[in-house]
Amino acid sequence: MANLSRKLPQAWRPPMGWNSWDSYGTTLTESELLDNARFMAGHLKDAGWDTLVIDIDWYDPTARAHGYNANAPLILDGYGRQLPDPERFPSAAGGKGFGPLAAAVHELGLKLGVHMMRGIPRLAVDRDLPVYGTDYTAKDVADLDHVCKWNPDNYGLNQSHPGAQAWYDAQLDLFASWGLDFLKVDDMQTPFHADEIAAYHRAIAKAEAKYGRPIDLSLSPGGWVATTYADFLRENAQMWRISDDLWDRWEDIYQQFARLARWAPFQTTGHWADADMIPFGHIGLRAERGDDRQSRLTLDEQKTLLALWCMGRSPLMVGGDLPTSNADAIALLANPALREVTAGSTNNRETVRERIFDGWGDDAAYRGELIVWAADAADWADGTASAHPNGHYAALFWTGGDEFTLGGNIQLQSIVGLVSRDGDWALTDLYADAPGARSDVRIEGEGADRVIAGTIPPHGALWIALDRK
Secondary structure (H helix, E strand, O other), rough: OOOOOOOOOOOOOOOOEEHHHHHHOOOHHHHHHHHHHHHHHOOOOHHHOOOEEEEOOOHHHHHHHHOOOOOOOOOOOOOOOEOOOOOOOOHHHHHOOOOOHHHHHHHOOOOEEEEEEEOHHHHHHHHOEEEEOOOOHHHEEOOOOOOOOOOOOEEEOOOOHHHHHHHHHHHHHHHHHOOOEEEEOOOEEEOOOOHHHHHHHHHHHHHHHHHHOOEEEEOOOOOOOOOHHHHHHHHOOOOOOOOOOOOOOOOHHHHHHHHHHHHHHHHHEEEEOOOOOOOOOOOOOOOOOOOEEOOOOHHHHHHEEEEEEHHHHOEEEEOOOOOHHOOHHHHHHHHOOHHHHHHHHHEEEEEEEEEEEOOOOOOEEEEEEEEEEEEEEOOOOOOOOOOOOOEEEEEEEEEEOOOOEOOOOOOHHHOOOOOOOOOEEEEEEEOOOOOOOOEEEEEEOOHHHHHHHEOOOOOOOOEEEEEOO
């Protein structure tokens, strides 16, 4: 049982939620958000899913699918702060902002977040609006030389000017007054804007102190974010992306193996490297890329993504419209192992990565990579006892396009340790109840010679827990 009296660190486990980007792009409506919130509350909350995020351009009344609008007539208050489009978000009318919507989401036992761009709206600068609480104006604090390369809404902020911090402080005060729990702030890391990140963090800290509720900060996009920034990121954010946008393509998933292996040693309670959104279920309704579709990832590719994200302790943010997603996708998301491993594992690491060839010699055909991850089971930071006391987790991945049958190369002792190799171990298949064919995985052999045996499907994964009997 969890010890509810203890004070938990903010984002004590990798966040699990839904984001509108993969399905609705810039065009989400209030009714669509509430439909997803009700579905999450009814079908996924018990499995750990608890956050909903409204992605970009909720303040643009001309927002459209597949792109952004130059010189958009953004809806701003008298200080240049963004307000929800009341046509798409009717409860925001009359200056209420996202307050009523946040209250409705909170009543379901869930959290609400929004996307925000770095900087100050161009429209606020064009109008030379005042910076709340100061004698400065938007023109005074804007930085016209550091603007986003892919979105035309904002100018940068000149962080050497005192009014820049005041502008972020005022923006965050407004968001906190609405009751927001989560902010995804974009154009922060590619290139890496350390001064902007620190300023945003300071503004959040002031808002948290004033309103008495935490606000998680997620930084985007990832690009080639270096691990040398890890200490700074931990000081300033709860999540940070480690890649550009990920879509429903095997190539996108494959690239995350190396990134998560690089970042896994840097995952710490409350601060999480983020492998990006999960493009499962019904996506592309009005999104930036692709047509209206159920995810093009195979079931085995979806299982690989989830096992890899969990073993790497990445946040889990699904992108498909939940009420209209296929049943298989929802069943995968409802697997209790997702929260179990992200919340209750430690020493997560890639242990094996080998290129496999068909035969020997110069003409040997490359088949794919066998990649193995291992982790130790642990009690959760909220006091929940581990489901596998003194146990271990392992995921065995195969990147090739055909089945791969494990030989005797993955020894049990490589997962449980040399000291424990002579113990009596039981294997639990964490995908035993998942959609699709039952996994073929087992322990074979005797004593120190025992191995993990089985067949891995194309682009697939075997995901297991090991317990001493």
